[in-house]
Amino acid sequence: MNLFPLVHRTADPAPTETPAAAVSYLTRYVNxxxxxxxxxxxxxxxxxxxxxxxxxxIKLREADGWVQLRLRYRSxxxxxxGTTAWLPEAWTSPCTPPGH
Structure with missing residues (x-):
């Protein structure tokens, strides 16, 4: 019995957005x-x-040295x-993965 039939694809579908047009979200923490x-x-x-x-x-926007963050967890x-708040960009730092 085959629950998941094999589907043969001839080519991968084209991406819906070009990488240059993709939006970049940066995780930041309050310092x-x-x-x-x-x-x-x-x-x-x-x-x-x-x-x-x-x-x-998550950094959503920036304006005049301020950043808008959407909280990832309860503060x-x-x-x-999920609350969105603005604060000075200098009072935040980017989160970097270990080893970078």
């Missing part, structure tokens, strides 16, 4: 304590909470996973 997470890129935007050393997120201060 200091008690950073005000803001609703927009600048100190005049309302604070939505605080982030602490080693809180992590140390209790901000929910």
């Amino acid at each position: 200091r304590d008690a950073v005000s997470a803001r609703s927009g890129p600048g100190p005049t935007f309302a604070p939505i909470g605080q982030l602490f050393y080693l809180d992590r997120g 140390a201060s209790g901000l929910a996973e």
